[in-house]
Amino acid sequence: MSRERRPRAVSSLAGRLLAALTLVVVTGGVTAWLVAGAVGPSVFRAHMVQTGPPDEGGSLVHAEEAFRSASVFSLGVALGAALLASLAVSIFLTRRIGRSLGTLAAAAGAVAGGRLDSRVPEPGMGSEFDDLAAAFNTMAGRLEASDGLRRRLMADVAHELRTPVATLTAYVEGIEDGVLALSPETMAVLRGQTSRLTRLAQDLAAVTQAESSELELRTRRMDPGELVVNASDAAREAYVTKGVRLEEQVAAGLPAVAVDPDRMAQVLGNLLDNALRHTSRDGIVRIHAGAHHAGIVLSVEDSGEGISADHLAHVFERFYRADTARDRVHGGSGIGLAITKALVEAHGGSVGVHSEGSGRGATFLVFLPAAGSG
Numbered sequence: 001m002s003r004e005r006r007p008r009a010v011s012s013l014a015g016r017l018l019a020a021l022t023l024v025v026v027t028g029g030v031t032a033w034l035v036a037g038a039v040g041p042s043v044f045r046a047h048m049v050q051t052g053p054p055d056e057g058g059s060l061v062h063a064e065e066a067f068r069s070a071s072v073f074s075l076g077v078a079l080g081a082a083l084l085a086s087l088a089v090s091i092f093l094t095r096r097i098g099r100s101l102g103t104l105a106a107a108a109g110a111v112a113g114g115r116l117d118s119r120v121p122e123p124g125m126g127s128e129f130d131d132l133a134a135a136f137n138t139m140a141g142r143l144e145a146s147d148g149l150r151r152r153l154m155a156d157v158a159h160e161l162r163t164p165v166a167t168l169t170a171y172v173e174g175i176e177d178g179v180l181a182l183s184p185e186t187m188a189v190l191r192g193q194t195s196r197l198t199r200l201a202q203d204l205a206a207v208t209q210a211e212s213s214e215l216e217l218r219t220r221r222m223d224p225g226e227l228v229v230n231a232s233d234a235a236r237e238a239y240v241t242k243g244v245r246l247e248e249q250v251a252a253g254l255p256a257v258a259v260d261p262d263r264m265a266q267v268l269g270n271l272l273d274n275a276l277r278h279t280s281r282d283g284i285v286r287i288h289a290g291a292h293h294a295g296i297v298l299s300v301e302d303s304g305e306g307i308s309a310d311h312l313a314h315v316f317e318r319f320y321r322a323d324t325a326r327d328r329v330h331g332g333s334g335i336g337l338a339i340t341k342a343l344v345e346a347h348g349g350s351v352g353v354h355s356e357g358s359g360r361g362a363t364f365l366v367f368l369p370a371a372g373s374g
């Protein structure tokens with residue numbers, strides 16, 4: 001219904017604009033006519049009287065008559081021509097305005113109808129119209145981007161669900177058909193797949209929460225050294241078990257930071273967990289706190305597998321795994337670093353990563369601003 005009304009509203013705007021312009025032109029013409037009629041003859045008579053005394057043949061009357069008909073004719077032709085010219089210009093202008101608005105209305109209707117790639121060309125009719133078109137295009141572009149993100153997320157989630165569900169289904173069918181025995185090995189596979197699904201659900205909830213604007217941070221002033229010690233204490237057990245050395249290093253005189261201790265534990269826990277997973281026995285992982293511009297940098301450096309340049313740019317993306325087959329076996333869903341990044345950004349910080357390439361270790365960096373003096 002609204003879609004039918006829109007073009008009518010636009011054409012009536014053009015119509016009203018044309019009527020207003022016509023009224024202006026007609027008013028101008030009538031005024032010019034009246035003023036010329038009132039002023040012209042008296043000015044003419046005054047000039048005639050100045051030229052000398054009137055002669056008998058009533059030549060003044062003749063002259064006035066001649067003046068009147070000449071001016072009526074010339075004024076009439078001039079006003080008529082002016083009227084036509086102004087009407088032509090008015091029609092041209094109102095059509096252009098009407099057409100631009102019509103294009104915009106059609107594009108807005110298309111976006112509302114789900115065609116998010118609709119854009120309008122710049123009308124070239126002054127900055128207001130151009131700004132309107134640019135604002136519309138920006139809006140449509142944002143909608144399109146977030147729609148694309150939503151689709152990709154859905155596809156990723158579906159993809160993540162497919163493998164464990166397919167494995168579970170195959171095993172359950174095998175057991176039902178008596179092809180598979182419910183042995184400890186079968187149970188281990190089933191358990192592995194259900195825990196993978198559980199972890200996926202938890203990761204999804206966590207990343208959604210971390211990336212939402214409502215993420216609540218209970219910040220307090222903390223010493224960077226405290227963050228490092230807390231994180232390595234929490235991870236030590238797993239490191240000792242695997243036989244990877246964990247070293248802490250804290251530079252002197254670092255400024256305090258305003259952070260949520262639990263979220264920071266999650267951030268550093270993710271990095272230490274990844275570093276451990278990608279470093280083999282007898283390797284070394286260093287967690288370090290240092291100064292960086294007006295704030296601090298926390299780094300987790302490992303001597304492990306490293307990351308090749310083409311993967312490096314993507315590791316913070318959701319569901320990204322540098323080595324899909326191997327990381328699946330390792331049990332990662334590729335969301336940990338997306339959560340890490342979102343949490344650090346919620347603290348006003350940023351993340352980074354370096355690696356010299358495969359087999360040469362990786363260093364993950366977390367930059368945080370110094371706490372305000374308050």
Ligand SMILES: Nc1ncnc2c1ncn2[C@@H]1O[C@H](COP(=O)(O)OP(=O)(O)O)[C@@H](O)[C@H]1O
Nearest residue numbers: 274275278315321322327332333334335336337
């Ligand atoms: N320290 C590291 N060394 C080598 N590769 C890493 C390291 N940390 C992360 N990665 C790569 O980045 C990917 C994304 O990491 P993450 O988001 O934590 O997902 P997950 O750990 O669930 O696989 C990992 O799958 C892995 O390929």
Ligand SMILES: [Mg+2]
Nearest residue numbers: 274332336337
């Ligand atoms: Mg991880």
